[in-house]
Amino acid sequence: MTKACVIGWPVEHARSPIIHNHWIKTYGITGSYGRELIEPGKVGSFLKNLRDLGYAGCNITVPHKEEALAALDDIDPTAAALGAVNTVWLDQDRLCGMNTDVPGFLANLDETVPEWTRRTTHAVVLGAGGAARGIVYGLVNSGVETVTVVNRSLDRAEAVAAIYPGRARALAMADVGGLLPRADLLINTTSLGMKGQPALDLPLDRLKPDAIVADIVYVPLKTSLLVEAEARGHAIVGGLGMLLHQAVPGFEHWFGVKPEVTRDLYDLVAADIEGR
Structure with a gap:
């Protein structure tokens, strides 16, 4: 089973699990996406242990986007230019990252x-x-x-x-x-x-x-x-x-499927935001 997560401090507010678990269900993938509460200063050690923890990768939310950059082996030009990364995945034994906000x-x-x-x-x-x-x-x-x-x-x-x-x-x-x-x-x-x-x-x-x-x-x-x-x-x-579209590259890296941003997904996350 392929696993991914979002890390942050705090992380309870993150809506990424709603998005990714919807796609996991939609595409019939055996996988899961959760949250990990990681303290500042411990991001590098968490990322270095991704494989041992059973994760294919993760999203990075505040305040870890800059700290995570130092732990990576390869980063895309956007992340390098901005000094911040929000999506990480494993490629063999290398930790790769990108900034999907842009x-x-x-x-x-x-x-x-x-x-x-x-x-x-x-x-x-x-x-x-x-x-x-x-x-x-x-x-x-x-x-x-x-x-x-x-x-x-x-x-x-x-x-x-x-x-x-x-x-x-x-x-x-x-x-x-x-x-x-x-x-x-x-x-x-x-x-x-x-x-x-x-x-x-x-x-x-x-x-x-x-x-x-x-x-x-x-x-x-x-x-x-x-x-x-x-x-x-x-x-x-x-x-x-923007929140929905920035999630697409990470899902594709972790689960091997490029997902679509659909009206059903928009309505699902909108309902959560509005407390329906």
């Missing part, structure tokens, strides 16, 4: 707004954390001409933008209002709008009518940002699709 975000955009690359010359990314770094990387490598990183602390935005000189630039959140009329794609990577957090307050009336609005937050399924954007007629992209 392709997960892009696949969600592709599915929801298939023509987004043609429509996007200038993207605005709100936030300057790990998620923002990954999304800026994905946008730049998808051919978006200009990416503006907006953050309350300008120095953090400048640190992200400096990775892509000539393609990315930085702006303080206080000045975002004047930027919105030039944005083709607006992406929130902050926790604002998440359940239990303050709403993201933006003057969306300044956005051009055909601008796309995305939010990587998926609890709630539709943040106040997306509710307002949709009411104004904008194409919107929710965060749950």
Whole structure:
């Protein structure tokens, strides 16, 4: 029986088991996917013992994405560029890893707004954390001409933008209002709008009518940002699709089947988020 898991500290909140166990059942695979609570500082030893523990691989959630990188033998270019890994698998005796957040975000955009690359010359990314770094990387490598990183602390935005000189630039959140009329794609990577957090307050009336609005937050399924954007007629992209699409590569590595992100899966995870 093939086994995989997600590791984190904490890890009880992770919805990965819902996704992977749904696919295991759908494709008739003899396998399982669970959770492992791993303390910071012990990630390397856990990964080195994956085979002895009976695992084919694992997902990595916060706060272990950077620590895990040091334990791996091979990493993909995205994980190397971002300094963070979220998917690990065994290849013979070698520990391999990749960062699937970036392709997960892009696949969600592709599915929801298939023509987004043609429509996007200038993207605005709100936030300057790990998620923002990954999304800026994905946008730049998808051919978006200009990416503006907006953050309350300008120095953090400048640190992200400096990775892509000539393609990315930085702006303080206080000045975002004047930027919105030039944005083709607006992406929130902050926790604002998440359940239990303050709403993201933006003057969306300044956005051009055909601008796309995305939010990587998926609890709630539709943040106040997306509710307002949709009411104004904008194409919107929710965060749950990113969570589902980023799970695909790991499942394929562990279980040998490339799974589909279906409406049934979306509804299953959405029901869990909404407590139904």
